[in-house]
Amino acid sequence: MTRLSAILTASTILATAGAAQAADWTGYTYSSVSTTAAVQGMERITEEVAETTDGELDITLHLGKTLQIASSDITQAVGDGIVDFAADYFFSGSVPIARVLNLPMLINSEEEWATAYDAMEPYLREGFEEQGVVYLGGYRYPQQTIFTTFEIDDLSDLEGHKIRVTSPEQGQFIESFGGGAITLSGSEVPTSLERGVIEGVLTASAGGAKNWGEFLPYNYRFAVNYGNSVIIANADAFEALPVEQQEALRNIVSEEGPAITEAFMEDEQVQMDKQQSAGMTIVEEAEGDSDAALEQMQGYWTEWAEDKGPQYVEALQAVRDALGK
Template identity: 70%
Template sequence: MTIKTLGAAALIAASATVAHADDWTAYTYSSVSTTSAVKGMQRIVDRVAEDTDLTIDLHLGKTLQIASADITQAVGDGIIDMAADFFFSGSVPIARVLNLPMLIENDEEWAKAYEAMEPTLVDAFAQQGVVLLGGYRYPEQTIFTTFEISSLADLEGHKIRVTSPEQGKFVEMFGGAPITLSGSEVPTSLERGVIEGVLTASAGGAKNWHEFLPYNYRFAVNYGNSMIIANEDSFDALSEDTQTRLREIVAEEGPATTAAFLEDEEAQKASQSEAGMTLVDAAEGDAEMAGEKLAPFWESWAEENGPEYVEALATVREAIGK
């Protein structure tokens, strides 16, 4: 299977014929074929082709006329059959409980929290006409800057690019100014001083932007994750055996993608350090202080969104013992 480019006309045609049970169109938000995210999806596509009668054509980010924030909706509407979606929180906002800053602080906590939340996530995606097959996680989001930083106090007065309102709240709490930009805008914005830092992973955005970011404060703010999803009608049209095999393959390749990201994180940290980036360990006491400061925000976030969110937060906190 190869990654193809699909034009507007072809996309319209695809949306009209999406129900072919044995010929799917898949999409990933990532536009770089060498990332762990795309490699993982390609492995899924290849293994499905080997083990079933299902053929999946995988398309890179920006090759279809689908905005990153609209991927889950596009799957639910049947424009595409399958996707890896990092920007699903607009369509399934309750999933953002897993991304609250300082709530989940390590791999063990993530595993427990996700397991506890999975039934809720399955139901929430189903309400969008989408089957949640699995997913993968990026390494911890840390702080990369153009200015020297050795503690959270150094964020004060600086403009930091964030990818969610929750990350924005974290930056605000330490005196910074959060700014939301697309990934394509980051390099130019760093050059022009529109932003002075980003929250990302070494194996994530920093892999492309490291030349503009001489400092990395190794403080884990939160985690970001992607969901691997399928259109409900397309999935239901598959044979039971193919459905089972597809789920099994995703269940294996999702964690494998996470592991690849974690391995790449260490490689990128070393590479970025060798290239001149200054990596600074989190200052003693910063994590405990930040956790205490953010805990009331978790509660207000949940209460403002409604009883389901309060319940989701309680489920996660019970699972990780916080």
């Protein structure tokens, strides 16, 4: 080999090595509204990752419904490598043990959420790992309260009314007070409210009520449970990254997840004020409703876990021990 050939060969090897380190990822989020705290946070993550890695890890974020991926299939799409990086709110179908965190009345404050989340994190990591996915972090919505088309002053007013829920656990809560639970996609909610298919929803002021408030004249500020999203990556794509890029992505998500949560908390009050100014009647929690709901739900937590298996019993107990419940 001539000296010139050796130089060219070495240059080719170096260029190839550099190219191997660069990664162009496809990102996806369930939210289709670019102005939400969730989407804005995901956009910050992609921008910070590109800047921190000098463009070696570039993530193109796609909003909900812009790719042919159902909301309930996002985690599976990440595991299958259809997308490399995503935020998923509807992940409990793929990692059902995560629903421990969403059990009605189990977690009743931001402080309790943080404690319970720490206890659940090992189970979350394992659950996503089984799907071929790396769990990086997440963020939380404000507490889910009750928005209705009918006048509501306490939980007994749910009797005989049809309420849209996003999980079987929320459905159990509604049915415990005589209501009917119906599961619908978010896109179906407005027309279903107009037609009387449903008469209310469980959501947050800064969540679904931000879009559906015009159909919901009443908000009963009874906190049923929290909803949360996870931020995840395809395991093979993540492991192919250089260690420093893996660490950068983890660190950025760990900072932005709480920032998204905080933005939602601030927006919750802003949206409540807007909704009330627009004519929504906001009713504070009635005395005795929390005790009544807790009495209804405590036995259900145990039955729910035992029905699903030993790992669920263990995870629930870990959370209850951490919370002192």
